[in-house]
Structures are given as structure tokens and as C-alpha cells.
Amino acid sequence: MNSSSKLPEVIRRNESDILADWVRQQVATGAAGGKIREGDAREQSRALLSAIREGIETGNVSDVMAPSWASAREFLTEMARNRARQGFTPIETATFVMSLKLPLFSRLRQEHLNDAAGLAADVWTATELIDKLALFSMEAFQKTREEVIVRQQQELMELSTPVVKLSEGILALPLIGSLDSARTQVVMESLLQQILATGADIAIIDITGVPTVDTLVAQHLLKTVAAARLMGADCIISGVRPQIAQTIVHLGVELGDVTTKATLADAFRVALRRNGLTIAKA
Amino acid sequence: MGEFLLVTIQVDMHDRLALQLQEDLTERIAATRASGVLIDISSLEMVDSFIGRMLGNIAGMSKVLGADTVVTGMQPSVAITLVELGLSLRGVRTALNVERGMALLRKSHEDGRHGGPG
Numbered sequence: 001m002n003s004s005s006k007l008p009e010v011i012r013r014n015e016s017d018i019l020a021d022w023v024r025q026q027v028a029t030g031a032a033g034g035k036i037r038e039g040d041a042r043e044q045s046r047a048l049l050s051a052i053r054e055g056i057e058t059g060n061v062s063d064v065m066a067p068s069w070a071s072a073r074e075f076l077t078e079m080a081r082n083r084a085r086q087g088f089t090p091i092e093t094a095t096f097v098m099s100l101k102l103p104l105f106s107r108l109r110q111e112h113l114n115d116a117a118g119l120a121a122d123v124w125t126a127t128e129l130i131d132k133l134a135l136f137s138m139e140a141f142q143k144t145r146e147e148v149i150v151r152q153q154q155e156l157m158e159l160s161t162p163v164v165k166l167s168e169g170i171l172a173l174p175l176i177g178s179l180d181s182a183r184t185q186v187v188m189e190s191l192l193q194q195i196l197a198t199g200a201d202i203a204i205i206d207i208t209g210v211p212t213v214d215t216l217v218a219q220h221l222l223k224t225v226a227a228a229r230l231m232g233a234d235c236i237i238s239g240v241r242p243q244i245a246q247t248i249v250h251l252g253v254e255l256g257d258v259t260t261k262a263t264l265a266d267a268f269r270v271a272l273r274r275n276g277l278t279i280a281k282a
Numbered sequence: 283m284g285e286f287l288l289v290t291i292q293v294d295m296h297d298r299l300a301l302q303l304q305e306d307l308t309e310r311i312a313a314t315r316a317s318g319v320l321i322d323i324s325s326l327e328m329v330d331s332f333i334g335r336m337l338g339n340i341a342g343m344s345k346v347l348g349a350d351t352v353v354t355g356m357q358p359s360v361a362i363t364l365v366e367l368g369l370s371l372r373g374v375r376t377a378l379n380v381e382r383g384m385a386l387l388r389k390s391h392e393d394g395r396h397g398g399p400g
Contacts, residue, residue: 201378231361232376
């Protein structure tokens with residue numbers, strides 16, 4: 001950091017002018033594709049500028065992770081978060097921070113009328129600082145998007161593992177989509193919970209919606225069957241398509257003594273028979 | 283319980299306790315000439331590989347002594363742990379609760395010892 005830097009002083013003295021220029025420029029260039037109102041733009045610009053002034057006041061103009069920049073960081077995180085949720089693009093979000101350069105540089109130019117070296121030094125300091133702030137806001141933006149993705153994944157996972165009761169003592173677990181370890185865990189847990197809750201002694205695992213069965217998926221299925229058996233419930237695997245039957249045999253997957261059926265209907269009939277029930281026409 | 287022995291595990295099993303149980307149970311089976319043993323583990327919240335193996339061993343021993351063994355009331359978390367540990371307790375019969383376990387024992391007792399699976 002340059003000790004003769006005029007940057008802190010310039011910002012302190014011209015805060016309202018810079019702000020006015022900045023907002024005018026944002027409105028003129030139609031910043032953020034007109035998704036943000038002028039009042040909001042003004043409010044956000046004012047908050048960011050005053051946070052920057054607060055950070056810069058301490059003389060620290062390079063390290064935005066320092067405690068003196070806490071309020072600027074907080075503001076940027078909040079802003080990026082909101083913009084990510086409102087569907088702003090990353091460019092629009094970063095541009096908001098970056099666009100501070102123009103009004104700030106023109107002020108610096110006025111202050112350093114006859115001092116080219118001082119101007120260059122201050123412009124560099126300011127560029128570095130604003131770039132860092134913009135990158136920080138990008139990171140916050142990205143983080144928010146990732147949180148959304150993680151949440152959706154979880155929701156999808158929960159949505160796609162329903163356990164349904166077909167009859168007294170018979171549960172069905174229609175599996176849809178590919179089966180990985182994380183999903184098997186969720187499937188297994190929800191199935192075992194339901195076995196406990198309903199006191200079912202037969203569970204039908206329907207794999208009609210599972211696109212491929214490789215050795216790993218088969219192992220996951222067998223694990224689920226074994227866990228259910230430990231709790232005292234028998235499992236039937238249904239919905240085995242011809243291709244899947246072929247793959248299972250080609251791969252040499254040993255399904256052991258697990259009952260398998262081609263359709264859920266067949267499996268249901270087997271389950272009823274084991275419980276001593278039959279279906280008859282009324 | 284008639285010709286059957288009922289064991290409930292109410293506390294967290296530790297290794298010494300498991301060995302003690304194995305000892306006591308085999309003694310009792312031999313002394314009472316029980317034809318069935320029911321081990322209720324519904325209050326067992328945690329298992330490790332040792333306890334898992336002990337459950338399998340106890341079942342195997344009682345079978346050698348001529349008694350059927352049913353493990354009942356296993357918690358989902360315990361079942362998942364055992365499967366992840368690769369202990370699926372082959373040869374041990376399981377039931378959801380004591381009532382069903384008893385029914386299972388009674389049925390196989392009526393069918394003759396080591397009758398087909400309930």
C-alpha cells in the first residue's frame with residue numbers, strides 16, 4: 001500500500017458525488033438489465049460505498065478479508081445472495097461492483113491533476129480493491145447457487161423414495177432413477193422405518209423405474225434386502241425387465257435366495273399368498 | 283416361557299456382557315432343554331462388529347444345542363450397521379417383535395425341530 005495514497009481521503013471527501021455519479025451511470029447503462037429499480041440501486045450503492053469508506057478508513061486498502069472490511073463483506077454476501085435468488089446473472093452481479101471504477105477513477109483524476117505517478121498508483125490500488133470486492137461477491141453468489149442445488153438434490157432424493165402400504169403387512173418400494181450409495185442409504189432407512197412403523201413382514205422392492213442394474217446396484221439392492229431381513233421382514237424384488245435379467249446373469253450377480261418377479265402384480269400375489277390371503281372376485 | 287427361553291437385552295451391550303450372555307444362555311439351554319430361544323434386542327441402539335458376531339455365534343450355539351433361535355425387534359440403525367459391516371447373520375431367523383418371534387418358534391416347534399422357514 002502506498003502511504004501517500006489519496007484514495008481514502010478522496011472517497012471520504014467525495015462520497016456523495018461519487019455515489020451520485022455511480023447511480024446515474026448505472027441508470028444510464030441500464031445496469032442489471034433493468035431488473036433493479038433506481039431506488040434499490042441507489043440504496044445498495046450507498047450501502048456498499050459507505051462500507052468501503054469504513055473499510056478504507058483504517059488505511060487497509062488491500063486485504064478485504066481483514067476485520068475492518070467485515071461490514072463490506074457482509075453487505076456483499078447479502079447482496080449476492082439476494083441477487084442469486086432473484087435470478088440475476090453472475091455478470092450483472094459482478095458488474096454492479098465493478099461499475100464503481102468509472103466514477104471513482106474520474107474523481108481520482110481530478111485529485112491528481114499534475115501527478116501522473118500518484119494517479120497511476122491510486123488507480124492501481126483502487127482497481128485491485130474493487131476487483132477483490134467483485135470476486136468476493138462472486139463467491140457469495142456461487143455459494144448461494146450451490147446451496148440451492150444441494151437443497152434440490154435432497155428434496156429430489158426424498159421425493160423419489162416413497163414407501164407405500166399395499167395391504168396389511170405388505171409394503172411396496174417403487175424405485176425410480178439410478179441407485180447410488182447415497183440413495184440406497186436413504187431408501188434403506190425409509191424402508192426400515194416404515195417396516196418398524198407398520199409392522200409389515202413383506203416388502204416388495206419394485207425396480208421397474210431403475211434404468212440399469214450393474215453389480216454395484218445389485219449389491220445395494222441385496223444390502224437393502226439383508227437389512228430388511230434382519231428386522232424380520234422378507235423382501236421380494238419385482239419389475240425385473242428382460243434386459244435386466246440378462247445383465248444380472250451375464251454379470252454373474254448372485255441374488256441368493258431373494259424372490260424375484262417380473263411384475264409388481266406377481267410379487268403382490270406372492271406376498272398375499274405368504275400372508276395366507278387370496279384375491280377372489282366379489 | 284414354556285419350552286422357550288426369552289432373553290431381552292435392556293442395556294447397551296459391551297464385550298464382557300456379551301460373553302457372559304453366551305455363557306449363561308448355553309448353560310440354561312442345556313439345563314432346561316429348551317427347544318427355542320428368543321433374543322429380543324429392541325432396546326439395543328448400537329452394535330459393533332463384535333456384538334454382531336456374538337449374536338450370530340449365540341444363535342449358532344443354541345442351534346447346536348438343539349434349540350431354534352429367533353432374533354426380534356432389531357432397530358433400523360442396528361440392521362443398517364450390521365449390513366454395512368457385512369454381518370447379515372445368515373442362518374439366524376428374525377422377526378419384527380416378540381409376539382411374531384414367539385409365533386415363529388411355536389410354528390417351527392409344531393412342525394418338528396428345524397422345520398421349514400416360517
